[in-house]
Amino acid sequence: SSRDPYYEPYERYGVEDPRITPIDGAYYITYTAYGPYGVRTGIGRTKDFKQFERISFATDVDSKDGVLFPKKIAGSYVMIIRPGGMAGRRGDIWISYSPDMIHWGKSRLLLTSEDIRWSTEKLGAATPPLLTEYGWLFFYHGVRTTPSGRIYRVGAALLELEHPHVVIGRTPHFILAPEENYERIGDVPNVVFPCGAVVEKNGTIRMYYGVADTAIALATTHIDDIIKLCI
Amino acid sequence: SSRDPYYEPYERYGVEDPRITPIDGAYYITYTAYGPYGVRTGIGRTKDFKQFERISFATDVDSKDGVLFPKKIAGSYVMIIRPGGMAGRRGDIWISYSPDMIHWGKSRLLLTSEDIRWSTEKLGAATPPLLTEYGWLFFYHGVRTTPSGRIYRVGAALLELEHPHVVIGRTPHFILAPEENYERIGDVPNVVFPCGAVVEKNGTIRMYYGVADTAIALATTHIDDIIKLCI
Amino acid sequence: SSRDPYYEPYERYGVEDPRITPIDGAYYITYTAYGPYGVRTGIGRTKDFKQFERISFATDVDSKDGVLFPKKIAGSYVMIIRPGGMAGRRGDIWISYSPDMIHWGKSRLLLTSEDIRWSTEKLGAATPPLLTEYGWLFFYHGVRTTPSGRIYRVGAALLELEHPHVVIGRTPHFILAPEENYERIGDVPNVVFPCGAVVEKNGTIRMYYGVADTAIALATTHIDDIIKLCI
Amino acid sequence: SSRDPYYEPYERYGVEDPRITPIDGAYYITYTAYGPYGVRTGIGRTKDFKQFERISFATDVDSKDGVLFPKKIAGSYVMIIRPGGMAGRRGDIWISYSPDMIHWGKSRLLLTSEDIRWSTEKLGAATPPLLTEYGWLFFYHGVRTTPSGRIYRVGAALLELEHPHVVIGRTPHFILAPEENYERIGDVPNVVFPCGAVVEKNGTIRMYYGVADTAIALATTHIDDIIKLCI
Amino acid sequence: SSRDPYYEPYERYGVEDPRITPIDGAYYITYTAYGPYGVRTGIGRTKDFKQFERISFATDVDSKDGVLFPKKIAGSYVMIIRPGGMAGRRGDIWISYSPDMIHWGKSRLLLTSEDIRWSTEKLGAATPPLLTEYGWLFFYHGVRTTPSGRIYRVGAALLELEHPHVVIGRTPHFILAPEENYERIGDVPNVVFPCGAVVEKNGTIRMYYGVADTAIALATTHIDDIIKLCI
């Protein structure tokens, strides 16, 4: 948490779930700030992972799971956000725009649980969108409430390059779900929660994801396989 | 609700609680848009109350009770908002800034139920801030949940002219509460809900407020009396 | 409640909300039986309102607001029921069929809150359907939950004579709502709850309805006016 | 609230619902202390209603509606308490004993909502028990939750003189319920909440009771009438 | 789900938990139909598990876990149902009768959580009743809610052959509970949920049961051992 009097109240209980997006030679980190007045999404920047500076809070409270697109689109920075979804309410994925990374607007709905059978409750961004020739490849998590707690799983969607609020397609089912004991057993059972994905030259995606709120795991897939599922 | 495909989904169930702020010769109307994905605050503009145009949504969902300040402060449009507070959660009053009325940022907490004994649950703006020589005079409602439902009452705060996120003082108690039968009996009993206040030349404030979600009432006070209570 | 060992457990806490339908010279009374295992709909019969006999329970538990059609349709007794709707869940209006008033089946959805904007929570039959040349005229109540409790209001629908599961039309808005002090003030404020309607020769409908769970009131309208609203 | 560091945390938000019992020439006041850790029952004493001293907290938290018997029974001070009943849980009436008004024990159940059809949720003492030749006459309130909030009503029970944990009888129904507009309309509608009863020489009981959390009302009855209902 | 316009709305989200009962040379399958208006119990029939036909919905909504008896009793088809039990409410096991498998009635309570200490919340049929010389042997599940979710376990009851609503006896404790890792770990931890039991000639019962909503397991016991526990 920050000592800056503007930032401190909203980060008093800590910061969590950082996602990193490189833009124009710097690394931007979106994170969930957690304090007594709720959760909101902050943006920080670093060039060397030694010196960090805060840019802004990109949302008001009761909003988390923000991820930045790795480049400006039509002159705007673009972010995926998840307003709402607190206290058991439904939470949908939205997209928002900014000229300066400080002021945000023109937000609109991107994905809703209404359309995704395997997620009965809320959705949220997993990893920052990946640029592909077919569109932005975007991983997200979905939550289903069972009689014994929630289960977090992961799906993917493909968004139009120039109009990222348009969904080209989605994987018909989730593509990553708790199966291994280290995903099913831990402080919060049955959670897979990706925050970062790296594409290697050969098209392999290396996805890093939290498991059961207890450890971090690595899964791999090939980008072509996921895109095929989306189209 | 709107036929514009950008606005329509968020206004599908209607718009409500309009508040009018004159800025630079036009009338800006902030309103709560209500649709299947939640509630959010829209801004419209008119010059003659015959022709209307929409400017933007100033917030994401789960945010309502937005009111604009009647002039720019330090180069920014300024708005009071109430993010959160849905589904029985606590809702606080925040302040937000914009260069263009479209993109908003730098939001921060302004008033919280923690500090206001007579409101146990959530707060929200009542009327757009009034410019006085002592500061911005701002009316807000507070909600207390009783064993038989909620009671809505009204308090006032004075905000610094150049730094409106600084609260100079608040009325120690609520200053308007349901007392008359027409405020206590109706579709939603025990609600007084102001959305507009006019100051006359002699300093009389005429406050228009919804009662019991059933009718509109008028109360008057003198601006000096309220300011004295705030200081 | 009954001393018959079959009926007693389900009526132990009492019976309520009787609705009377004359069929073939006898009066059939549908009622909500209330006991430790839930509520269900019973059917009784009388010819003189002195001697009563029980016919059956027409539903399992968690079902109430049953009303009988005044004649057989296509060889079956027909009933409107409201399964579900307990514990704050949504409750829809259904229709069910029986060869003997004892065994019921082929039930299907008739009206759902999804389609009725003024009822956000649950619906239920008001009065037994009235035979008109245009179809069965059927009054029902709808419930909206406000911050200060629920409000019960009444609408009407017209059902096809030979296929009563087909809705010809509905009144676009509710047609009876709490307005008078005796409807708004009482043990359960803001409730109008009709259980009986009588059509006079001149077409006047005399509707008897519970108010605020405290008294019984009478409203009148003309059958043609309601039918026009439905078509 | 108190400045005594032992009492202050538990009375920080105030004290409410005082009941007065004269014992041995002094007036003992039981009250509900309300603070950030919950509610509990305090005992104070005065001889002249000018000087007050605190005696003790007679219960831990989540306990309210304590009333003292006006004399020791079998060498013990005796109190009626209502442990539990918070957050919508059922609350029953208990009886507790003390050698010194400071340490309390041997508590046991006295009255439970299980046995009282008109109170579905929780019970609590109304007024301190009155000594009669037939036993201790004890008024209590019961709460029923309706679709539009709670309704508070009052019943009476007769307790054995020497063994006050034994209930001789209860009034079969409530004997005071909201009926007048000033009982039905107010900050908390449909509440009658007695805290004090005075018996006059001719047997008239003057009962003082809060109405709708807004005012105080007075009702009268004759002690013989209530006792007859209990036996 | 079905394309038949009568069945489709109630099966829109799928069908689950099939139980198979052979009657008179055909296989009857009871299943839980799941759609936007709730869950209800459907009956289908097949002779070869290649061609299926739907018979009826045997219950209204908010009812699941239906199983048929393998022969008519006193001229009626007999079914065990579980009306209610949705949204965390208590759910009991009932029995219902039909002349034609289409219309059902005369339903009554069979087993309630009130009597079964190890099930605090709801019960439901496990497998179709098995005919024995001592009575109908009937397995059922019970649910207990713990601080970390629900645990599903299995008990057995013996019902009178000619009057199956009469319970001869029950196993004093549950007889199958999650113990193995594959029963405790999975999408819904701590669930054993039998839907089928086969009795072999030597009296071995082979019980097939879902585990943790993730796999299907097989347990065996001897019919005499279970009957002894019931008597």
Place this chain on the structure above:
Amino acid sequence: SSRDPYYEPYERYGVEDPRITPIDGAYYITYTAYGPYGVRTGIGRTKDFKQFERISFATDVDSKDGVLFPKKIAGSYVMIIRPGGMAGRRGDIWISYSPDMIHWGKSRLLLTSEDIRWSTEKLGAATPPLLTEYGWLFFYHGVRTTPSGRIYRVGAALLELEHPHVVIGRTPHFILAPEENYERIGDVPNVVFPCGAVVEKNGTIRMYYGVADTAIALATTHIDDIIKLCI
């Protein structure tokens, strides 16, 4: 449960979580009594673990996790209790005093979740306080609610010898948490729940604790290590 008519109603569903404290040559057992009117803390005594006698109930209902100090302090028996904390409400740890183990009073707050970041919901005593030269060493459990249920963990505090309501220090973090499979998997996953601790001559603490409501485990530590963490 007891056959004594005073004790029976409160122990009807059983007794659980016994903690043993030796005082003056006898063993005192505090336990949670569980019956239809709630849970409360009982005290029993034995000298040989063959003959037991009940002493008292030390609390009213909705109170559990009581542990006795092993000797009188300033002339009083002293007990740690946890009033409240039922139905998902916050529960704090309190301390209470008695001259005779029957009547209790002067209770006050000892530890609250407000101060303990790793416990968001409720606290409760783990083991009876251990006498050390630095103060009373006291283990307690804390509960955090996650999206998949609760997790129980253990911390320690050091209390002043002569004024045990004064906390000298606490371990900055929990010191025992579910990690092993037998702590994470069972009827109630993710629970470690100590009820007894023995200090050996060399300073080793042997702590016995329930795991996942399914088994009992043993952990060891050294008393100096824990005290260092508290100071």
